[in-house]
Amino acid sequence: MLQFSSLAEVGATLxxxxxxxxxxxxxxxxxxxxVVRSGKVQIVTYGTILENVGPGGVFGEMALIDEAPRSAAAxxxxxxxxxxxxxxxxxxxxxxxxxxxxxxxxxxANRIRKMNDSL
Numbered sequence: 695m696l697q698f699s700s701l702a703e704v705g706a707t708l709x710x711x712x713x714x715x716x717x718x719x720x721x722x723x724x725x726x727x728x729v730v731r732s733g734k735v736q737i738v739t740y741g742t743i744l745e746n747v748g749p750g751g752v753f754g755e756m757a758l759i760d761e762a763p764r765s766a767a768a769x770x771x772x773x774x775x776x777x778x779x780x781x782x783x784x785x786x787x788x789x790x791x792x793x794x795x796x797x798x799x800x801x802x803a804n805r806i807r808k809m810n811d812s813l
Contacts, residue, residue, distance in 0.1 A: 698777060700794070701729060704786045706777040711735075711770035717754075720767045724757030726778045733774025739766035745805070746771070755798055758784060 708731065711717055717728060720739060728735070730751045737744045737753055744766055747753045757764050758781055779787070788795040 698729070698731060700787065700791060701777045701779060704779070704783045704790070706779045706783055709776050709778050711774045711776070713770055713772045713774075715770045717768035717770060717776065718764050720764055722764045724754065724761065724764055726780055727752060727754040727758045727784060728768070728776040728778055731775040731777055733776075734771040735774055735776070736769050736771050737766050738769060745808075752798065752801055755784075755801065759798075 706729075711733070717735060718724075730747050730749050730753075732749055735747045735751075735753060737747065745753075747768075753768055754764070761781075788798075
């Protein structure tokens with residue numbers, strides 16, 4: 695589980711979203727990743743729900759890592775607070791806390807496994 699204090703130490707900022715509000719749209723440029731502090735965010739592409747991300751969950755990391763446009767949209771499903779990390783903050787956290795990088799890799803691996811299981 696991510697420590698929100700570690701995120702704040704690298705300068706991550708807290709943002710609030712109302713139910714139904716978009717965090718980002720598909721094809722938006724990617725400049726941040728997000729960690730859910732409270733609430734729930736749905737990740738959607740072309741009308742298909744890919745994942746529901748709750749407290750402690752991470753989303754938006756893929757586009758941040760490869761610097762490609764967003765492959766899906768993220769929508770708050772209820773009142774939600776997220777910590778927002780820029781690419782520079784992400785890289786600083788990876789350098790300071792290698793376990794954070796492993797955590798992100800585990801999230802990506804889990805998503806790939808889920809996708810493979812659905813094929």
